Amino acid sequence: MKKEFGLVLLALFFLSLNAITGAYAVEGDKKQIQKEETNVDKTINLLSEEMDVSGDGKVDTIEINGVQYEEDSSFLKEMILLIKGSNGQIYTAELDSGFDPILKFDDLNHDGIMDIYITIPTGSSGGIAHHFLYTLKDFILTDIGVPDSLMITSEFQNNYKASITIDNTGQTYNFNLISKKKDYDQLGLFVKGKLNEPRELMIDPYSSLKPVIVKDELYGLKGIQQISGAYHADSIAFVESKWFYENGKWNLLDTKVINRDKKAKKSK
Incomplete structure (x- = not known):
């Protein structure tokens, strides 16, 4: 009888242990899910300017948005040029990764309309940066490009x-x-x-x-x-x-x- 009672107690002990372990596992899964949710890539606005870049005489909104490599990091692993045209349409172009983008407007192709010039420092030695040049003339987003480095x-x-x-x-x-x-x-x-x-x-x-x-x-x-x-x-x-x-x-x-x-x- 004592032996049977001992077996019952032992069985109850293992059942309780499994229940506790399961509870911790569920709690751990919840924390992991919460952690993954907070680490979901968030797009942040880096720059926003207004300028007529389409040539219709009305201002367009030009933004550069990015995704941080990690929270509080100044390095952006992704950057996107986003233009909200005065015609109600949205135009986008993918840019390179880097730091602190610089946005300028100049008529570099000499068509009488401001072009969008973007510089993105890479943070590497020598101050090397990526450069982009776009036009939105007549609401057509076109990559003009920049000259290659000298050979x-x-x-x-x-x-x-x-x-x-x-x-x-x-x-x-x-x-x-x-x-x-x-x-x-x-x-x-x-x-x-x-x-x-x-x-x-x-x-x-x-x-x-x-x-x-x-x-x-x-x-x-x-x-x-x-x-x-x-x-x-x-x-x-x-x-x-x-x-x-x-x-x-x-x-x-x-x-x-x-x-x-x-x-x-x-x-x-």
């Missing part, structure tokens, strides 16, 4: 020298890097003035691409690209380029290479 060929040379050639123009510039001798020798880049092995310089895409007046009081874009040596912080020069939109494309007007210390020497 630049580069190389280190013996006796602590280097050269670059801007492929777009064929211009070649030479640099004397003797001031960096100690650093380069420690890195093994040169041995007794001789280049240890063939090596290119580091050529960045645009760190800056801004609307400026470039021709006949009309706006274009001025880009700046950094040229670095053995590592990214080893800045050697900057290359400026000016662009003008005409006949449906970006045309290169001018380039200028500036050494960190002085103007680079241009080859004849």
Whole structure:
């Protein structure tokens, strides 16, 4: 009898334990669901401006909205251009991820209507950013695009020298890097003035691409690209380029290479 009573108590104990475990499991599931619900991506408004970008003489509302990588993060993993047209329609375009977007209005394609120019910093070294250019003329959202970075060929040379050639123009510039001798020798880049092995310089895409007046009081874009040596912080020069939109494309007007210390020497 005692044995049977003990078995009954043991069975009741395991039943109670299962009930408690089940209750905790249900509670845990509820908390997990609540956590997932609070982590659902939320779109936040980053910028909102009013401007006539369609050409009908009425203002449109231009917004940039984004989704944070995580709560309280300044990095936006998604960004969207949203335009509420004066005609009651909504137009959208996907943008890249990044930080703190910048919104400007300039007539960069010279059709008499303000275009939408967006810059999105990436937060990477060198200040590299994404750039977007749109027009909503006649309520048709069109991606005009921006000019590609200059194509630049580069190389280190013996006796602590280097050269670059801007492929777009064929211009070649030479640099004397003797001031960096100690650093380069420690890195093994040169041995007794001789280049240890063939090596290119580091050529960045645009760190800056801004609307400026470039021709006949009309706006274009001025880009700046950094040229670095053995590592990214080893800045050697900057290359400026000016662009003008005409006949449906970006045309290169001018380039200028500036050494960190002085103007680079241009080859004849």
